[in-house]
Amino acid sequence: MHITILGGGGFLGRKVAQALAATGRLGLTPITSLTLFDLAAPPGLPAPFPVTCIGGDVAQLPDGVITRHTNIVFHLAAVVSAAAEADYDLGRRVNLRGTDAVIDACRGLAKPPRVVFTSSVASFSGGQSAMLDDDARQMPRNSYGAQKAAAELMLSDASRRGFLDAVNIRLPTISIRPGLPNKAASSFISAILREPLLGLRTSLPVDEDFRVWIASPGFATAWLLHAAAMDSSLVGPDRGINPPGLCASVGEMLDAMETAHPGTRSLVEVAPDAAVAAIVGEWPAAFAATRAPGLGFAQQAPLADLVAEFKAHDLADTRAMRGL
Amino acid sequence: MHITILGGGGFLGRKVAQALAATGRLGLTPITSLTLFDLAAPPGLPAPFPVTCIGGDVAQLPDGVITRHTNIVFHLAAVVSAAAEADYDLGRRVNLRGTDAVIDACRGLAKPPRVVFTSSVASFSGGQSAMLDDDARQMPRNSYGAQKAAAELMLSDASRRGFLDAVNIRLPTISIRPGLPNKAASSFISAILREPLLGLRTSLPVDEDFRVWIASPGFATAWLLHAAAMDSSLVGPDRGINPPGLCASVGEMLDAMETAHPGTRSLVEVAPDAAVAAIVGEWPAAFAATRAPGLGFAQQAPLADLVAEFKAHDLADTRAMRGL
Numbered sequence: 001m002h003i004t005i006l007g008g009g010g011f012l013g014r015k016v017a018q019a020l021a022a023t024g025r026l027g028l029t030p031i032t033s034l035t036l037f038d039l040a041a042p043p044g045l046p047a048p049f050p051v052t053c054i055g056g057d058v059a060q061l062p063d064g065v066i067t068r069h070t071n072i073v074f075h076l077a078a079v080v081s082a083a084a085e086a087d088y089d090l091g092r093r094v095n096l097r098g099t100d101a102v103i104d105a106c107r108g109l110a111k112p113p114r115v116v117f118t119s120s121v122a123s124f125s126g127g128q129s130a131m132l133d134d135d136a137r138q139m140p141r142n143s144y145g146a147q148k149a150a151a152e153l154m155l156s157d158a159s160r161r162g163f164l165d166a167v168n169i170r171l172p173t174i175s176i177r178p179g180l181p182n183k184a185a186s187s188f189i190s191a192i193l194r195e196p197l198l199g200l201r202t203s204l205p206v207d208e209d210f211r212v213w214i215a216s217p218g219f220a221t222a223w224l225l226h227a228a229a230m231d232s233s234l235v236g237p238d239r240g241i242n243p244p245g246l247c248a249s250v251g252e253m254l255d256a257m258e259t260a261h262p263g264t265r266s267l268v269e270v271a272p273d274a275a276v277a278a279i280v281g282e283w284p285a286a287f288a289a290t291r292a293p294g295l296g297f298a299q300q301a302p303l304a305d306l307v308a309e310f311k312a313h314d315l316a317d318t319r320a321m322r323g324l
Numbered sequence: 325m326h327i328t329i330l331g332g333g334g335f336l337g338r339k340v341a342q343a344l345a346a347t348g349r350l351g352l353t354p355i356t357s358l359t360l361f362d363l364a365a366p367p368g369l370p371a372p373f374p375v376t377c378i379g380g381d382v383a384q385l386p387d388g389v390i391t392r393h394t395n396i397v398f399h400l401a402a403v404v405s406a407a408a409e410a411d412y413d414l415g416r417r418v419n420l421r422g423t424d425a426v427i428d429a430c431r432g433l434a435k436p437p438r439v440v441f442t443s444s445v446a447s448f449s450g451g452q453s454a455m456l457d458d459d460a461r462q463m464p465r466n467s468y469g470a471q472k473a474a475a476e477l478m479l480s481d482a483s484r485r486g487f488l489d490a491v492n493i494r495l496p497t498i499s500i501r502p503g504l505p506n507k508a509a510s511s512f513i514s515a516i517l518r519e520p521l522l523g524l525r526t527s528l529p530v531d532e533d534f535r536v537w538i539a540s541p542g543f544a545t546a547w548l549l550h551a552a553a554m555d556s557s558l559v560g561p562d563r564g565i566n567p568p569g570l571c572a573s574v575g576e577m578l579d580a581m582e583t584a585h586p587g588t589r590s591l592v593e594v595a596p597d598a599a600v601a602a603i604v605g606e607w608p609a610a611f612a613a614t615r616a617p618g619l620g621f622a623q624q625a626p627l628a629d630l631v632a633e634f635k636a637h638d639l640a641d642t643r644a645m646r647g648l
């Protein structure tokens with residue numbers, strides 16, 4: 001089995017690569033080779049199979065990234081929300097033209113590869129009162145979400161035509177992201193847990209009863225691996241999957257942290273930010289996600305496990321990266 | 325008021341141009357100029373304002389098609405269903421890249437033009453049992469519909485960003501189309517009325533109880549004109565409009581024709597065609613369309629008027645074109 005990860009240098013791409021390297025298999029099938037692709041060639045990683053690292057523009061995929069041997073493409077290459085809002089051309093080029101390039105690379109192949117595409121909760125709207133069904137309309141209120149929803153349409157159509165075999169996973173907001181805070185409006189959804197667990201102060205730009213739809217890095221990675229290995233005939237014509245994330249209020253997240261690590265909650269200072277609240281206020285707070293469990297996607301573990309997962313897998317690396 | 329019609333050489337583009345020329349106004353506003361654009365420069369038409377005709381590729385819009393003076397763009401340029409299914413690249417180029425080119429032409433302008441975009445019932449699925457609400461998810465089962473739905477997403481996002489001011493009209497199947505039968509799966513939905521009204525035999529590839537969601541050329545044109553003139557602040561963030569078409573069975577359509585013109589129904593021969601039935605069987609037969617009437621879109625007139633409209637406006641031209 002030959003696997004390619006587009007966006008292989010990103011946070012989730014690395015997690016997927018590490019998971020593949022750890023077992024040498026996808027599902028029950030041994031992995032023959034792994035290709036990591038990103039804007040700059042990503043670093044390799046120790047693995048029981050050869051790993052090739054290639055840099056370039058996803059909208060003009062170089063030869064060798066998707067080949068006639070490729071069985072699985074993880075298409076995680078994206079310009080994320082704040083960046084796509086700031087630079088319309090860049091977002092459209094990477095998120096939409098990049099997906100067209102993936103379709104074009106696949107459609108010439110004798111055997112259509114499985115394409116696991118990361119779509120996003122940002123492709124929906126509805127805000128705090130939302131409880132979206134699996135067939136809810138994607139009516140994004142940001143360019144990133146619009147480009148993701150449009151890319152889903154193109155991938156679903158390409159699947160119908162037999163060019164490829166797509167599974168589109170609409171990822172919740174990831175928490176706890178390792179590493180540094182960033183400028184994304186969603187940054188605080190990780191920072192309010194990560195920073196106190198590092199012993200650092202942080203600020204909360206919304207009320208404590210603000211609810212978010214979240215997934216941990218570990219569950220997001222597991223969903224992508226399952227989407228790659230599953231029997232896609234069960235998916236049917238609707239290639240979009242709302243995975244079973246977790247709806248939690250910010251206050252509940254802080255409670256879980258305080259229970260596991262008394263004293264951490266006092267490091268979070270409420271500092272209302274109307275601009276951030278306006279953006280994140282558009283995102284749907286909850287999904288019914290009734291279809292995914294029947295397709296074998298695991299239910300996101302509760303909040304206590306979110307904190308435990310970060311401590312077990314990402315705390316040491318984050319400390320090291322930040323020189324703490 | 326300066327108006328541009330992309331796809332100005334097509335059937336609906338001509339109808340819109342003729343309606344504008346007939347009154348010299350859009351709503352209450354006098355028209356200053358009209359630009360007709362199509363793959364080949366369309367013929368002009370007599371009008372109380374200057375008409376400019378330009379030919380070219382919509383995905384690389386030539387200078388002068390959308391200018392800093394442009395107030396309204398009717399974006400009707402499209403590769404239709406059968407053609408987009410037969411030639412994936414062509415459909416994607418015109419239906420999606422063409423829409424991006426419209427966005428790019430508009431976003432540099434000081435005043436964002438109104439863009440009236442023709443989306444389609446083909447961007448939905450659901451089949452005979454469907455009764456789709458206004459917020460139904462677009463899950464197309466053909467490349468044309470996928471490209472139209474993706475283009476809607478891009479136009480809605482461009483509206484949110486203030487690049488332009490889009491209204492996306494999901495047109496029902498048009499009946500009675502003037503002119504000749506064609507290879508489209510939907511061709512029979514016009515042919516079963518048009519051909520007998522011309523005194524010609526035709527065949528019906530589905531059962532008489534097969535239901536379709538239709539609009540007459542006159543109502544479709546009126547909806548596009550209303551979308552151009554209306555107060556778009558009433559539309560809100562949801563730029564997609566399901567206009568109030570008509571759900572009718574093929575048998576009801578034939579009954580209406582026979583009532584107005586006894587003897588015509590015997591010219592229709594039932595000749596089941598599984599391939600055609602499979603394609604049109606995916607299309608939703610009905611929409612609730614509860615939002616559009618409140619926004620001023622007129623309810624499609626009943627079936628008797630469909631026949632009368634064709635006789636009044638299109639029968640003579642169709643006879644002349646076909647040498648009958």
